[in-house]
Amino acid sequence: MTGPESELVRAAGCVLWRRSPVDDSLEICLVHRPKYDDWSHPKGKLKRGEEALEGALREVEEETGHTCAPGPRLPSVSYFTGGRPKVVHYWAAEATAGHFTPNREVDRILWLSAAAARSRVTQHPGPHPDRRVSRAARLPALTDGGPPRPGASAHRPDVTHCTRCADSAVIRP
Known part of the structure; x- marks a missing residue:
């Protein structure tokens, strides 16, 4: 098959996380899209010529x-x-600042525990569970190391030596 209907759709997003302001536990952000209920x-299509990470950060914001x-x-x-x-490329990302305002694409967000986020995320058709939350949820269990990235908290997880995360499966319907 050739033509526009066979072209690869490129998208990117983040498993956005933060520390709870109440008890410092890990929280994962999920977005509700009313168009699809x-x-x-948070994720979306890349603009022409846009790098995946650049698009992921734009979509999160x-x-x-x-x-x-x-x-x-x-x-x-x-x-x-x-x-x-x-194909959707993902990164773990720590929320650094901001405030949600409902919009046409996303009418609400939830900050949930990793277990609740795994249960709430809508699955694509297929036999494999969403493992992005599982993989991102393992990050805080790792030791901190090195200086944080600009804008990140000093207590961000260090995943540079994470071998346990490599075995995570992904959805491949």
């Missing part, structure tokens, strides 16, 4: 109102939508 990680400090890259997700192949 689903819960997902557009959908959640939050800026973030990118962390490690997470597994990409590949699937078909509307008869076209799509």
